[in-house]
Amino acid sequence: MSASASTGMRRSVVLKRRPAAEPTRADFDIREEAIPTPGPDEVVTRTLWLSIDPYMRGRLREEKSYAAPVAIGEVMTGETVGEVVASNHPGFAAGDIAVGARGWQTHCVTPGDRLVKIEKGAAPLSAYLGVLGMPGATAYAGVTEICKPKAGETFVVSAASGAVGSVAGQLAKRAGARVVGIAGGPDKCLWVQDSLGFDECVDHRSLDLRQELQAACPNGIDCYFENVGGAVQAAVFEQQNAFSRVAMCGMVAQYNEPKPPPGPNLGFVIGKRVLIQGFIVSDRMERFTEWRAMAAPLVADGSLVYREDVIDGLDNAPDALAGILSGRNFGKLLVRVAPEH
Amino acid sequence: MSASASTGMRRSVVLKRRPAAEPTRADFDIREEAIPTPGPDEVVTRTLWLSIDPYMRGRLREEKSYAAPVAIGEVMTGETVGEVVASNHPGFAAGDIAVGARGWQTHCVTPGDRLVKIEKGAAPLSAYLGVLGMPGATAYAGVTEICKPKAGETFVVSAASGAVGSVAGQLAKRAGARVVGIAGGPDKCLWVQDSLGFDECVDHRSLDLRQELQAACPNGIDCYFENVGGAVQAAVFEQQNAFSRVAMCGMVAQYNEPKPPPGPNLGFVIGKRVLIQGFIVSDRMERFTEWRAMAAPLVADGSLVYREDVIDGLDNAPDALAGILSGRNFGKLLVRVAPEH
Numbered sequence: 062m063s064a065s066a067s068t069g070m071r072r073s074v075v076l077k078r079r080p081a082a083e084p085t086r087a088d089f090d091i092r093e094e095a096i097p098t099p100g101p102d103e104v105v106t107r108t109l110w111l112s113i114d115p116y117m118r119g120r121l122r123e124e125k126s127y128a129a130p131v132a133i134g135e136v137m138t139g140e141t142v143g144e145v146v147a148s149n150h151p152g153f154a155a156g157d158i159a160v161g162a163r164g165w166q167t168h169c170v171t172p173g174d175r176l177v178k179i180e181k182g183a184a185p186l187s188a189y190l191g192v193l194g195m196p197g198a199t200a201y202a203g204v205t206e207i208c209k210p211k212a213g214e215t216f217v218v219s220a221a222s223g224a225v226g227s228v229a230g231q232l233a234k235r236a237g238a239r240v241v242g243i244a245g246g247p248d249k250c251l252w253v254q255d256s257l258g259f260d261e262c263v264d265h266r267s268l269d270l271r272q273e274l275q276a277a278c279p280n281g282i283d284c285y286f287e288n289v290g291g292a293v294q295a296a297v298f299e300q301q302n303a304f305s306r307v308a309m310c311g312m313v314a315q316y317n318e319p320k321p322p323p324g325p326n327l328g329f330v331i332g333k334r335v336l337i338q339g340f341i342v343s344d345r346m347e348r349f350t351e352w353r354a355m356a357a358p359l360v361a362d363g364s365l366v367y368r369e370d371v372i373d374g375l376d377n378a379p380d381a382l383a384g385i386l387s388g389r390n391f392g393k394l395l396v397r398v399a400p401e402h
Numbered sequence: 403m404s405a406s407a408s409t410g411m412r413r414s415v416v417l418k419r420r421p422a423a424e425p426t427r428a429d430f431d432i433r434e435e436a437i438p439t440p441g442p443d444e445v446v447t448r449t450l451w452l453s454i455d456p457y458m459r460g461r462l463r464e465e466k467s468y469a470a471p472v473a474i475g476e477v478m479t480g481e482t483v484g485e486v487v488a489s490n491h492p493g494f495a496a497g498d499i500a501v502g503a504r505g506w507q508t509h510c511v512t513p514g515d516r517l518v519k520i521e522k523g524a525a526p527l528s529a530y531l532g533v534l535g536m537p538g539a540t541a542y543a544g545v546t547e548i549c550k551p552k553a554g555e556t557f558v559v560s561a562a563s564g565a566v567g568s569v570a571g572q573l574a575k576r577a578g579a580r581v582v583g584i585a586g587g588p589d590k591c592l593w594v595q596d597s598l599g600f601d602e603c604v605d606h607r608s609l610d611l612r613q614e615l616q617a618a619c620p621n622g623i624d625c626y627f628e629n630v631g632g633a634v635q636a637a638v639f640e641q642q643n644a645f646s647r648v649a650m651c652g653m654v655a656q657y658n659e660p661k662p663p664p665g666p667n668l669g670f671v672i673g674k675r676v677l678i679q680g681f682i683v684s685d686r687m688e689r690f691t692e693w694r695a696m697a698a699p700l701v702a703d704g705s706l707v708y709r710e711d712v713i714d715g716l717d718n719a720p721d722a723l724a725g726i727l728s729g730r731n732f733g734k735l736l737v738r739v740a741p742e743h
Contacts, residue, residue, distance in 0.1 A: 303468065312672065338675075
């Protein structure tokens with residue numbers, strides 16, 4: 062990467078073909094071209110960190126979901142933290158750090174209005190892609206607008222060691238709820254309990270998920286922050302209390318399926334007066350900004366705990382995406398595209 | 403029935419055994435005993451009309467849903483309109499008409515506080531079990547609190563010729579929405595369009611429900627008032643718009659199933675930011691009263707259209723329940739237990 066930078070070349074990961082199941086490196090091409098120069102009001106950044114998130118799998122499908130799919134031959138979308146190397150926008154100067162530049166590439170040219178400048182030194186730069194970025198803001202929006210956990214209630218979150226789940230559970234804990242995480246494997250469960258401070262963590266690979274969940278939630282489930290779908294969803298839905306709330310955030314367990322599998326019967330929704338609300342944080346950009354301001358001091362003083370899983374080198378981004386869909390990563394998944402200095 | 407009344411006997415339908423699938427007459431016993439006399443603050447009514455509603459199937463199951471199941475040997479629950487024949491409650495005198503007395507029986511003794519006196523002559527007495535009763539209030543709550551149809555939006559309601567659906571669609575029409583009903587068979591569809599004034603009605607028995615629904619909803623679906631579940635639910639869910647709302651009211655298509663069948667995958671809920679809210683009108687008794695006051699004049703002047711399907715004789719109530727679950731009735735299903743005069 063640094064070689065490209067010094068030789069004035071930009072390296073991009075572009076979609077070669079749509080993966081049928083788990084994405085692989087062979088579904089992408091690497092393209093090299095000259096580093097662009099900025100047009101009017103544009104900014105060129107050198108990518109330092111690239112965020113890898115489960116939603117990206119949806120962009121590889123032909124069908125439009127809430128955003129247009131990535132076209133064949135197009136650079137793969139993604140949030141980045143980058144250093145400004147050239148700017149024709151009054152808000153940015155060389156050396157500034159900006160988040161929001163999109164794409165799996167070493168350099169990005171983008172209108173300055175689409176970038177947010179961040180204060181150097183307030184928090185580690187990588188945090189702006191996780192706990193202080195889109196995943197953290199997603200957790201904040203889902204917990205405060207949909208789940209609304211109250212003291213004494215039971216709050217369950219799946220993918221609890223992930224970038225969204227880890228923040229969601231900590232926020233529910235701060236609201237006074239009993240917080241139960243669901244995560245894959247003993248290492249993640251241990252971290253969720255010991256480091257994040259959740260009351261319990263259930264391993265979704267356990268032989269009797271239903272029973273373990275029941276033991277962890279003796280008073281039933283009042284809030285569910287849904288990140289995975291599938292068997293976990295079915296087990297949680299069975300144990301929901303009357304007037305419980307479900308923030309539907311993701312269903313990573315099915316993103317590699319060619320066709321969505323059947324879901325749980327919704328009869329319980331009526332009898333138990335359940336609220337299920339799907340949401341996407343990009344509908345609420347004001348919450349994003351609000352969250353960044355609120356959470357940065359909590360990250361700085363260590364009261365909001367997060368964990369990162371860093372993979373080096375842009376070329377490894379496709380493998381990283383495959384890994385996040387199967388839960389191989391542990392913590393917020395990032396690609397270090399270039400060193401910070 | 404009138405014989406029982408004159409000889410001082412009460413006739414009740416009690417649960418004999420829990421039906422495995424469609425309930426039949428053999429699942430119930432008829433019990434005869436002396437007409438009770440009222441205790442302190444109690445009222446004895448002579449049942450005129452008994453309401454038959456899909457939720458009653460849930461009371462025959464062993465599992466508790468939102469209300470306790472009917473016990474073996476216990477009188478089957480149900481809303482009634484009755485005439486007061488004896489009263490120890492200051493609010494009621496012989497000859498008064500009261501709604502709310504519960505149970506499949508010719509006479510009911512109940513605390514007066516659980517009865518609502520209705521003004522004779524404001525509307526037909528039977529209407530207090532349908533358009534002015536629990537089904538009408540259910541439609542009102544679901545449309546105004548959950549679906550919130552706006553002018554120009556598309557509102558779909560299943561079981562559109564039924565007691566709840568017919569009111570829900572008329573309310574959405576008044577709010578300016580394009581209203582599409584789903585009903586079983588050409589007669590019901592014709593009535594839904596011609597008499598209720600819905601914009602379209604799709605026959606759920608049609609060979610290509612999805613395609614017909616699409617043709618009837620060229621701009622997609624913004625609100626869904628769900629009464630039936632099953633294949634209809636799956637077809638509607640596929641065509642929902644971003645930010646659409648689903649009022650989950652009933653799933654009559656599955657009430658006779660020993661186990662609830664799988665439901666649609668909920669992935670679409672996230673991408674389309676759908677709201678799904680289960681509700682039961684008895685959580686909102688204040689809406690019930692509000693609705694009765696608001697709707698009685700609309701029934702009286704003919705601007706709220708309703709249709710009744712009347713079956714004579716208490717002993718036929720079990721057959722009536724079987725019929726409503728399979729859609730054999732047409733309009734609000736009532737059992738005439740005794741003549742009004």
